[in-house]
Every structure is written in C-alpha cells, then in structure tokens.
Amino acid sequence: MSNYRLVLGLEIHFHVKTTRKMFCGCSADIYEADPNTHTCPTCLGLPGALPVPNLEAIKKVQLLGLALNCELNKTSLFDRKHYFYPDLPKGYQISQYKYPLCKEGFLELASGKKIEIDRIHMEEDTAKSFHEGQYTLLDFNKSGMPLGELVTKPVITSTDEAVEFSKKMQELIKLLGVGDADMEKGQLRLEANISLRTPEMEEQRRLPDYKVEIKNINSFKFMENAVTAEMIRQQELLEKGERVVQENRGYDEATKTTVPQREKEEAHDYRYFPEPDIPPMLFSEEYVTELKKQIPELPEQIERRLVRTYSLTSKQATFFAHASNVDLLHKLESFIEANIDPQEAAKNLINRPETRELSANEFSQKLKAQEARITDESVLTPYVQEVIDEYGEVVVDYRNGKENSIEFLVGMVMRKTKGKADAEVSRKLLKSML
Ligand SMILES: [Zn+2]
Incomplete structure (x- = not known):
C-alpha cells in the first residue's frame, strides 16, 4: 500500500x-x-x-x-x-x-x-x-x-x-x-x-x-x-x-x-x-x-477537565469519562467536594471496588485510619516484644500448636498501640518472633 x-x-x-x-x-x-x-x-x-x-x-x-x-x-x-x-x-x-x-x-x-x-x-x-x-x-x-x-x-x-x-x-x-x-x-x-x-x-x-x-x-x-x-x-x-x-x-x-x-x-x-x-x-x-443547554458534558470534555482541574493521569481520566462509568464519575466528584485528595479518590475508586459503596464521609474516615495506621516493622517490634514478654502462657500455647492463640496476641499489640497497629504486619512479626 x-x-x-x-x-x-x-x-x-x-x-x-x-x-x-x-x-x-x-x-x-x-x-x-x-x-x-x-x-x-x-x-x-x-x-x-x-x-x-x-x-x-x-x-x-x-x-x-x-x-x-x-x-x-x-x-x-x-x-x-x-x-x-x-x-x-x-x-x-x-x-x-x-x-x-x-x-x-x-x-x-x-x-x-x-x-x-x-x-x-x-x-x-x-x-x-x-x-x-x-x-x-x-x-x-x-x-x-x-x-x-x-x-x-x-x-x-x-x-x-x-x-x-x-x-x-x-x-x-x-x-x-x-x-x-x-x-x-x-x-x-x-x-x-x-x-x-x-x-x-x-x-x-x-x-x-x-x-x-x-x-x-x-x-x-x-x-x-x-x-x-x-x-x-x-x-x-x-x-x-x-x-x-x-x-x-x-x-x-x-x-x-x-x-x-x-x-x-x-x-x-x-x-x-x-x-x-x-x-x-x-x-x-x-x-x-x-x-x-441540553447537551451533557461529553467524554473528551470530562477527560480534559479531570486532567486539568485535578491533575489525574490521562488513563485515570479516560476511565471516569467513559459513558458506562458515569456513576463512578459522580462518586469521584462527591469525594473531591468533601475535600478528599483527588489522586487518592481516583486511585481507590479505580482499584478498590469496595470503595465505590462508601459515602464521602465513610471514605474520608477510612483514609484517616489508613494514614494513622502503623505498618512500619521497626516501630511495631518493641510493642510485639512487650506482648510476648507479658503473655508467656499464651506464647507457650502457640508454640504447642494452638495456632489460634496468635489472634489474642495480635489483639494485645493493637491495644498497646491504641488500635493503630496494622493487624497483618503485627501477625507477621509475631510469627517470626515466636
Ligand atoms: Zn404509521
């Protein structure tokens, strides 16, 4: 040709x-x-x-x-x-x-x-x-x-x-x-x-x-x-x-x-x-x-607006501009209106379907909890060590094969950190330290 x-x-x-x-x-x-x-x-x-x-x-x-x-x-x-x-x-x-x-x-x-x-x-x-x-x-x-x-x-x-x-x-x-x-x-x-x-x-x-x-x-x-x-x-x-x-x-x-x-x-x-x-x-x-006046905002216009106003990537903008995702676009806008960071809102709505069911308020709280959560192992290690020292009997149970008893220990780490410890990371640390 x-x-x-x-x-x-x-x-x-x-x-x-x-x-x-x-x-x-x-x-x-x-x-x-x-x-x-x-x-x-x-x-x-x-x-x-x-x-x-x-x-x-x-x-x-x-x-x-x-x-x-x-x-x-x-x-x-x-x-x-x-x-x-x-x-x-x-x-x-x-x-x-x-x-x-x-x-x-x-x-x-x-x-x-x-x-x-x-x-x-x-x-x-x-x-x-x-x-x-x-x-x-x-x-x-x-x-x-x-x-x-x-x-x-x-x-x-x-x-x-x-x-x-x-x-x-x-x-x-x-x-x-x-x-x-x-x-x-x-x-x-x-x-x-x-x-x-x-x-x-x-x-x-x-x-x-x-x-x-x-x-x-x-x-x-x-x-x-x-x-x-x-x-x-x-x-x-x-x-x-x-x-x-x-x-x-x-x-x-x-x-x-x-x-x-x-x-x-x-x-x-x-x-x-x-x-x-x-x-x-x-x-x-x-x-x-x-x-x-009856013409709604068209996909290209939505895309441009999301990139320009909220600095979304063009891939994120295309996702929300697609006609079949109009409900998610509305959700995104309600999140942004509630002062949630546009990037966080976009990322979560695209990658975590469970986010789509949340109200702006619920999502906001979830984000705050996430921010406050301790996931750093070096910060958690002293708390985990304390729990192991204090609850010797439970530790023995665990070592004797009562695997469920680890959940009690995770709970105690949570209590010591006032609920801020990440459960997943705490569990992993406990297992490696026991
Ligand atoms: Zn006819």
Whole structure:
C-alpha cells in the first residue's frame, strides 16, 4: 500500500429513539413486534395519507449535530427522494437534500485529528423485505421509522480512523439518548466511500474522480476487512494502469473480496424535490440556545477537565469519562467536594471496588485510619516484644500448636498501640518472633 493513499468518507445511518414513528402516530416500539402490527395508511404509503413530522426525532438529531459542532440550518426542508423498490410503496422516501437539519461539524479523534462532518439529515426508514423461494414478503413495521444520516467529508485516511470515528459516533448517540445504536438490530449501519490517490494528489489536495461505495457494513470488524480488501483491489487495478469504475460493492466474507452490486446513482437520478405535504421548518435562535443547554458534558470534555482541574493521569481520566462509568464519575466528584485528595479518590475508586459503596464521609474516615495506621516493622517490634514478654502462657500455647492463640496476641499489640497497629504486619512479626 506504499504507492497509494486511502481516501475514505463515511455515511452513518442511525435509528432515532422516539415513542412514535417519523411521520405518523404508529408506535416506534417495533423490535419485538410481530410483522405488520405497527402500521397505518401513512407508513404503508397509501394514497392521500399525509405525513406529520415528529418533533422529538428532529430535536434529537439536532442535539447530536450540536454535540458534533455542527451548525443548524435555521430553515430546513424535507424532500422526496424518488426510487422504486418493493419496500417503498410510495415510490419515494421522505428525506432531506439541500437543507439538512445540521451541516459543517467535526468530531475529534484521540490523535487530535478532526474528522469533518458534511451534514446530518433526517429521513424515514423503508419497510423490510424477506425473500422466500419465489416470493418476497414485506414487513412494514420498520417503514417510517425515524432515521438520521450523517455524512463525513472524504478526510479519513486509514481503517483505524474509520473504526475509531464509528465507535465514537456509536458512543455519542447512546450517551445523548439519541438512539440505542445496536448494530445487530440494524440501528446503526455504516457505508464507506473508498478511493485511492497518489501522494502527489494528496499533497495538492486533489480528490480521485471516482469512489466505490461499500454498503451494509454491520460491524466494526467487517468494516476493517471490507475497506482493506477494497484498497487491495483498487491498488491492483491502478498499478495495471486501469480505471476504477464508480459503483456499489458488497464485501464477501467467505472470499475476503468485494463484489459488484448495482451501479451508483448520481444525485439527479433521484429527482429530489421539496416534499409538498410538509411546510419548511423554521428554527429560532432561542430554540437553538435552549437545545444547546441540553447537551451533557461529553467524554473528551470530562477527560480534559479531570486532567486539568485535578491533575489525574490521562488513563485515570479516560476511565471516569467513559459513558458506562458515569456513576463512578459522580462518586469521584462527591469525594473531591468533601475535600478528599483527588489522586487518592481516583486511585481507590479505580482499584478498590469496595470503595465505590462508601459515602464521602465513610471514605474520608477510612483514609484517616489508613494514614494513622502503623505498618512500619521497626516501630511495631518493641510493642510485639512487650506482648510476648507479658503473655508467656499464651506464647507457650502457640508454640504447642494452638495456632489460634496468635489472634489474642495480635489483639494485645493493637491495644498497646491504641488500635493503630496494622493487624497483618503485627501477625507477621509475631510469627517470626515466636
Ligand atoms: Zn404509521
């Protein structure tokens, strides 16, 4: 792969978690439901049925956009995207073309590289088809489910970056409550647009004049394999002086190669035009300001704050910033608020699970006890010697095999040190001195 450089753009579809579907009143709780039990004239695509946009879904996509540093279009439109397929009986999908909800954002990778986002728009999902022998069966439960689509600019230059970006997107969608992003349920679907260019083209920031789209990527591993296979195929063609055809390809796991699917449509093939049944959506400055307030602190921001404010190591900060550790982050903050040393609090919460059950007060007391505890053998030895001298009978018992009697002696060392002696160290000393 030395001669050519990867140029990759991602399209990420995600189901938006709402109580009802995108343009009708049907319940969006479809994942366990029997086929065709969540349908109405609108999501069945019957003539004359009118769509009513779901504000809950729109807000969630805008919230994601704001978290990804996007600008929200103050005027946003729904458009009809025309194509014919059995799972789309209207003959068009309601989507967005010129005026998506969100535009021009970015997501920062761990390396500091910003992956630019071109747009995030909202659309309706199609029905689901099942092929059985010569028949095709259709389930309309999924038809009209709210779907967001994020499109990056072609700025991704390695499979690692593509996987990291997708994983971060999945985490963010879940963190914001935008969706469940379960890839096995098809709630998060990835598509990769792949082409190669020479180092000179990269220097001149010139893009290749083609791209190959790999659809239906349903796991991160799949993406890694599919992109690698497609890079090898394109490199071989280019080295032979051949042209790479712009098309859709699928990845065949058995042969570890990509295979052609239907030719990619140009945008005009879809004959986009504004959806006449839905007026333009206008969003005020106040609306956007209100929405911005709903964005919680994001993992990267938490990480930076913990390192900057409390001097945690970046490894410790990453632990507390992870979405699944939000309860521990709150615990950490309550400890710090109670004037506990941030380092001590972080170390204990990470390494000693029993600490996680303590209140700030209890933890504070435990720390004080730990500080006061005598563990130094040279300090304890005189106390141990005293106990051995004073309790000769018990010492004899121990030497005659009554092993339990050592606990009495440990107790006496504790009494002499007013409870400050470390029991473990005292026991060890007693054993060695007896
Ligand atoms: Zn419906």
